[in-house]
Amino acid sequence: MRTGVAMLTERGFGAVGLDEILGTVGVPKGSFYHYFGSKADFGLALIDSYAAYFARKLDRWFLDERLAPLDRLRAFVADARAGMERFDFARGCLVGNLGQEIGALPEPFRARLSAVFEDWEIRTARCLEAAKAAGEIAPDVDCRHLAQVFWIGWEGAVLRAKLERSAAALDLYAETFFVLLSRRTTR
Numbered sequence: 001m002r003t004g005v006a007m008l009t010e011r012g013f014g015a016v017g018l019d020e021i022l023g024t025v026g027v028p029k030g031s032f033y034h035y036f037g038s039k040a041d042f043g044l045a046l047i048d049s050y051a052a053y054f055a056r057k058l059d060r061w062f063l064d065e066r067l068a069p070l071d072r073l074r075a076f077v078a079d080a081r082a083g084m085e086r087f088d089f090a091r092g093c094l095v096g097n098l099g100q101e102i103g104a105l106p107e108p109f110r111a112r113l114s115a116v117f118e119d120w121e122i123r124t125a126r127c128l129e130a131a132k133a134a135g136e137i138a139p140d141v142d143c144r145h146l147a148q149v150f151w152i153g154w155e156g157a158v159l160r161a162k163l164e165r166s167a168a169a170l171d172l173y174a175e176t177f178f179v180l181l182s183r184r185t186t187r
Contacts, residue, residue: 001045001046001049003021003024003025004016004021004042004046005046005049005050005094006091007020007021007024008043008046008094008097008098009091009092009093009094009097010087010090010091010092012097012098012100012101013043013097013098013101013104013105014101014104018032018039018042040105040106040108040109043098043105043106043109044108044109044112046094047094047095047098047109047112047113047116048112050094050095050116051095051115051116051119054095054116054120055119055120055123057076057079058076058120058123058124059123061073061075061076061079062076062123062124062126062127068131068134068136069127069128069130069131069133069134069136070131070136070137070178070181072127072130073124073127073128073131073150074174074178077154077170077174080154080158080170081167081170081171081174084158084161084162084167084170085167088165089161089162089164089165089166089167090162090165091162092158092159092161092162093155093158095113095116095117095155096155096158096159098113099113099117099155100159117151120147120151121144121147121148121150121151122144122147124146124147124150124151125143125144125146125147126143128141128143128146128147129143131143131181136181137181146180146181149177149180150177153173153176153177154173154177156169156173157169157170157172157173157174158170
């Protein structure tokens with residue numbers, strides 16, 4: 001599973017063959033088919049595994065009450081940036097990568113990927129609600145909307161960072177998002 005995620009975050013579902021994944025980890029095809037009916041089933045399992053991993057990551061940052069709510073979001077951004085930098089910006093987001101390939105993927109991927117994005121948006125909205133309660137952002141902001149804006153833009157920034165092998169897009173997007181929030185701060 002880890003090798004599948006690593007390969008797909010670098011090159012995508014269509015570009016990575018099952019033989020390549022299995023050869024890398026030394027798993028015979030028969031063993032693979034004992035657990036998965038097809039590469040598509042494996043892909044759906046990878047989405048679920050990645051979603052669970054990423055939910056834990058978001059919770060680790062967004063629920064850390066030692067930090068102010070907006071600092072939690074900033075800490076997540078810094079951690080995600082460091083993760084991309086650690087792999088020289090070759091790896092992106094599995095969910096974002098698969099979303100870019102959706103036209104060539106089996107239809108069940110669409111619903112699964114949408115559900116993951118929705119989960120991330122809900123978790124982010126809760127963090128933003130905490131920021132609102134703490135007076136870090138204006139009381140009239142729609143936190144669910146801002147969470148959607150965050151993830152739409154963040155995934156685009158991840159794509160550009162991977163394309164350009166640079167953190168510039170991540171930094172620009174994060175800076176712009178936090179400026180947007182600061183303009184919505186209660187004064």
